[in-house]
Every structure is written in structure tokens, then in C-alpha cells.
Amino acid sequence: MKYLAIVTMFSMSLMAASPEVLQYMNDLSKTAKAENSAFNGFDAARGKEIFTSTHTGKQGKPMACTSCHTLNLANPGKNSLTGKVIEPLSPRANPQRLTSTKEVNKWLKRNFMDVYAREGSAQEKGDVLTYIMKN
Amino acid sequence: MMKFLNLSVAALILAGGVYLYAEDEHEEHEHRSSSVVAKPMTPQEKSTVALYQKECGSCHMAYQPQFLPKRSWDKTMNTLENHFGTDATLDPSDHKTIQNYLATHASKNDRTSDMKGAVALRISETPYFVREHREVTKKMVTQPEVKSFANCNACHTQASSGSYREREIRIPNYGRWED
Numbered sequence: 001m002k003y004l005a006i007v008t009m010f011s012m013s014l015m016a017a018s019p020e021v022l023q024y025m026n027d028l029s030k031t032a033k034a035e036n037s038a039f040n041g042f043d044a045a046r047g048k049e050i051f052t053s054t055h056t057g058k059q060g061k062p063m064a065c066t067s068c069h070t071l072n073l074a075n076p077g078k079n080s081l082t083g084k085v086i087e088p089l090s091p092r093a094n095p096q097r098l099t100s101t102k103e104v105n106k107w108l109k110r111n112f113m114d115v116y117a118r119e120g121s122a123q124e125k126g127d128v129l130t131y132i133m134k135n
Numbered sequence: 136m137m138k139f140l141n142l143s144v145a146a147l148i149l150a151g152g153v154y155l156y157a158e159d160e161h162e163e164h165e166h167r168s169s170s171v172v173a174k175p176m177t178p179q180e181k182s183t184v185a186l187y188q189k190e191c192g193s194c195h196m197a198y199q200p201q202f203l204p205k206r207s208w209d210k211t212m213n214t215l216e217n218h219f220g221t222d223a224t225l226d227p228s229d230h231k232t233i234q235n236y237l238a239t240h241a242s243k244n245d246r247t248s249d250m251k252g253a254v255a256l257r258i259s260e261t262p263y264f265v266r267e268h269r270e271v272t273k274k275m276v277t278q279p280e281v282k283s284f285a286n287c288n289a290c291h292t293q294a295s296s297g298s299y300r301e302r303e304i305r306i307p308n309y310g311r312w313e314d
Contacts, residue, residue: 059220081221082195083282102226113222 016091016133017098024101025129031122039123047131050124055116063115065128073135090135098133183236190225190233196288199297200240202258208237210254219256259284271306280307 017025025042032039052071057063068086069077074093077086091097098104108128112120120128176184188197200208212234215223225233255261259268268284276284287294290312293303304312 058217058222079194081219082285083279084194084196106224106226110222110224113216 017129018100020101021098021104021129024104025126028122028126028129032126035122042123042126042130044127044131044134046124047127047129050120050128051131058114058117065111065115067115073132089132091133092135098129104129183232186229187233187236190229194221194223195285196295198258198287200237201242202264203242203255203261204245205238205241207255208241209234211256212237257285275306275309278308 029039029042032042051065051069054062054064063080067080069089073090074088076088078084079086087096088094089097108120108125112118112124187200191197203211211218212230215225215230224230250260250262258264264284275281275290281289287299290304290306291299292305293300301312306312
């Protein structure tokens, strides 16, 4: 058990997120488990699907996370409505990313609403964060 | 001297001083009326301005509050869950801080007074804005480098620091604005 904890801590230190955000993901994981007993950890592949698939967004038009953030998270994106440049989402390209739970929470809520016209579930949020962390 | 000048310009900008009057013939008058030394901001005021610029400036320019009256800002802040088609909601504490900031610095002379009672959400809807931009052609605005009237700083090169002087205008692919 102790060994597992050390391994977990080590693998987390390799992940590109602050302890605060990792704690937030830990909480998401507990909620996901409570909501679905079959939940078995976050998955970057599911996160990628959430991030890259197109949906009917808040404005009733086709929309994806990639509409603004592009497919390459290490590159800057562009707000599809205003044209304003968005700094890269990848924590490796932009160390400011995934350092504040408040920011992460705010943008997950807003952007799920914009792309999916609903809030994301705990599992979806965790999956998409896991995908972002790996990019 | 230059350094001092820069600092005082920064102080004016931070204090919310905006050169709203872009017409050059107004500038001399503007300089006189704004030559009052701006009171330095308290740390709290500075952090409020920083919060406003960060929160409202992440998707578009953080427009100077002086461009709209309080009732416009209140309407904007009360409809952030559908802010021009996107969700721009804030956490309750930041929401309150920003709403107060906008109310305090809103336009005192109501630039929307002849909108037949309608409350302007877009600065570009206000009669003052419409008048000032009446000679700007549609092509100048809709070109990709500008996109819409919402991007003040596409042409007003000093817009984000609160200055809209005519001599600072550079329209992409067109150049200076000659009246």
C-alpha cells in the first residue's frame, strides 16, 4: 500500500498539473466513482474524444473544443467568435495551465456549456483534464 | 523626465482615465480637463482593475467601463450565462467585485439616452459610437484582421491602454484614418 502511494506520487509528479489541481482531480474521481460504480479511473483516450468531437453548442451551431483550441494543444488557439489569441492549453507548452483549481473549474463549466450546451460530469471533466495533461 | 511621463500616463490609465473623444479638435480640451493629477490607486483598486482585465480580457478586449452607463453593465453582468452566445459566468465573489467596479466607473452622461429606452449591451450600438464610426466602411470592419467593431484595438492601436486618439488609428490594409 505504501509502495502504491509512492508510485502514485511519483507518477503524479510527472504529470503536468499543480498539487492543487491534482487534488481537484482526486475529488472528481471520487464523485465519478460515486456516480458510476463501474468507473475505473480517468482515461486520456475518452478525454480526447470529448475534446475533439463536434456537438451542437450553446448557439445551436456545430462546435468542438478544437474550434478554438485547435487540434495541437501546444499551439496557441483563437477564440472563434472574437479572434482573440488563446495561449496554448498544454501545460508543457504553457506552465500556467492547470495550476489553479478556480481557473480550471471556471473554464470547464463555461466550455462544456459552449460546446455541449450542458455541464460536464465528474468523469468527463477528469477525462478531458487527463487528456490535456498528456499533451 | 520620460520615465516620469510614462509613470503619470500609466497612473492616468490605471485610474480609469480614457480619451473617449477621438476627434483631434477635442484633444486640446481633453488634455486640459484630464490634467488633474490622478489619485494613486490603493492596492485594492489595483487588484480590482487586474481582476477586471483578466476576467473580461481573456476572450475580448477589456473595454473601458466609461463606454457604457451603469444600467448597461448591470444587464451584461446579470446575463453572463449567455454572454453574446457564450457562457462567461464568474464565481460569485469575482462577479460582485467586477459588477461594482463597472458601476463605479460607468459613463455618467448616458451615451444611450436616445435609444428609445433600450439598454445597450454593445458599445457599438450606442449613438456616440455609431456617429464616430459612420464613415468606416463595412469592408474595413469585416476583414479577417478586424472581424467586428468589438475589436477596438484592431485599429485603435492604443485602445487597450484607454487611448482612442485619431492619430493612433491604423486600419489593417488601409492605414491611417484621414477625416
